[in-house]
Amino acid sequence: MTPSARVQAAIELLDAIIAAARDQGAAADTLIARYFTERRYAGSKDRRAVRELVYAAIRQLGERPRSGRAAMLALAANDSEIAALFDGVGHGPAPIGASETAAKPGVAPEWMLSRLEKSDVPGSEWPALIERAPLDIRINWLQPAPPPIDGAEPIAGLPDALRLPSGTNIEALDAYKDGAIEVQDAGSQIVTLAARAAPGMRIVDLCAGAGGKTLALAALMGNEGVLLATDTDRARLSRLAPRAARAGATIVETRLLDPGRELEVLGDWVGSADCVLIDAPCSGTGTWRRNPEARWRLSPDRIERLVETQRHVLEIGAELVRPGGAIVYIVCSLLDEEGAGQAAAFLGRHPGWQAASLTLPAGRAHGPGIRLTPGHDSTDGFFVARLERPC
Numbered sequence: 001m002t003p004s005a006r007v008q009a010a011i012e013l014l015d016a017i018i019a020a021a022r023d024q025g026a027a028a029d030t031l032i033a034r035y036f037t038e039r040r041y042a043g044s045k046d047r048r049a050v051r052e053l054v055y056a057a058i059r060q061l062g063e064r065p066r067s068g069r070a071a072m073l074a075l076a077a078n079d080s081e082i083a084a085l086f087d088g089v090g091h092g093p094a095p096i097g098a099s100e101t102a103a104k105p106g107v108a109p110e111w112m113l114s115r116l117e118k119s120d121v122p123g124s125e126w127p128a129l130i131e132r133a134p135l136d137i138r139i140n141w142l143q144p145a146p147p148p149i150d151g152a153e154p155i156a157g158l159p160d161a162l163r164l165p166s167g168t169n170i171e172a173l174d175a176y177k178d179g180a181i182e183v184q185d186a187g188s189q190i191v192t193l194a195a196r197a198a199p200g201m202r203i204v205d206l207c208a209g210a211g212g213k214t215l216a217l218a219a220l221m222g223n224e225g226v227l228l229a230t231d232t233d234r235a236r237l238s239r240l241a242p243r244a245a246r247a248g249a250t251i252v253e254t255r256l257l258d259p260g261r262e263l264e265v266l267g268d269w270v271g272s273a274d275c276v277l278i279d280a281p282c283s284g285t286g287t288w289r290r291n292p293e294a295r296w297r298l299s300p301d302r303i304e305r306l307v308e309t310q311r312h313v314l315e316i317g318a319e320l321v322r323p324g325g326a327i328v329y330i331v332c333s334l335l336d337e338e339g340a341g342q343a344a345a346f347l348g349r350h351p352g353w354q355a356a357s358l359t360l361p362a363g364r365a366h367g368p369g370i371r372l373t374p375g376h377d378s379t380d381g382f383f384v385a386r387l388e389r390p391c
């Protein structure tokens with residue numbers, strides 16, 4: 001592909017990503033993979049270059065742009081080499097018209113910025129929300145120790161974590177294939193510590209997805225005890241069992257839940273869990289640095305629906321916890337309506353329950369819990385609270 005054909009390919013991909021964000025369709029990564037499956041003539045250098053153009057364009061636009069071309073023009077506005085590739089030659093994009101306007105750069109839509117401000121995330125922290133994220137791994141002690149990895153740096157307060165140079169081809173490492181390491185953001189590892197998981201416990205990971213936190217819990221439990229991983233999404237949950245097998249996590253049981261009727265298959269767990277970890281579905285405002293196009297998918301209505309689901313899963317958690325046990329409530333969002341406000345509202349509905357004081361290797365106290373932010377902690381953004389049921 002010529003350099004200008006790569007720019008045109010990026011424009012076409014951005015058009016597909018914009019439409020998918022508007023219609024809640026496939027993720028950008030999936031669309032990029034699909035695009036190149038249909039264009040076998042593109043070599044690995046072309047793929048990498050197009051992907052970089054696409055993500056550079058997405059990263060600098062907080063608001064969903066009107067078209068892929070407007071998004072790429074915003075990139076060209078600050079990069080004369082890209083602007084010069086709008087030459088209309090061969091498969092390249094048409095020359096830039098005199099009255100053509102580029103999409104407006106920004107961190108997030110205006111309505112979202114004001115919610116971040118109301119949630120005490122100051123403007124000085126906004127740029128870090130969309131910077132490139134590092135590649136963090138967790139060493140899985142359920143498998144033999146991995147050999148040293150080139151360029152790996154320790155992460156303060158997390159003896160089981162390492163930060164790898166960006167661009168490390170993790171999937172090619174034997175340690176990854178053997179399940180001795182897992183890709184997991186340091187923030188995700190830190191908030192999981194609030195579960196105080198230990199051998200012999202009975203723990204439910206209620207919103208387990210494909211099991212990122214389930215596997216960390218199994219390792220902390222040393223494969224002793226009972227660990228139930230549930231979710232309402234069949235596709236995500238079905239990825240958990242093979243991952244657990246690879247990681248050597250033998251105590252994990254999975255159960256698919258029916259939305260709205262979750263407790264029907266959880267009768268044997270009512271009032272008996274030492275801990276229910278609720279990594280609730282959320283807006284993901286803390287993970288924009290990994291999924292920058294997620295900003296284009298949000299709306300006030302969508303957040304309202306997520307807040308309602310979070311309230312719902314918290315109530316299910318309350319049914320499962322034994323007297324003296326705890327819910328660990330986690331969201332990868334920085335909005336108070338999903339985090340601190342949601343946890344405070346739970347405490348208001350459940351007299352006697354109390355927020356435990358948490359000591360974690362990073363983060364700052366925020367409402368009844370702790371908040372981690374990319375700007376302050378160099379992790380994804382999270383809110384976590386440990387809500388303890390009276391004995």
Ligand SMILES: C[S@@+](CC[C@H](N)C(=O)[O-])C[C@H]1O[C@@H](n2cnc3c(N)ncnc32)[C@H](O)[C@@H]1O
Pocket residue numbers: 206207208209210211212213214230231232233236257259260262279280281282309313
């Ligand atoms: C933030 S993701 C979980 C990520 C996962 N814990 C991890 O560490 O990789 C939230 C999950 O909640 C699930 N979910 C949504 N509604 C649910 C419900 N009513 N009960 C259980 N899980 C639900 C979603 O399908 C999604 O997989």
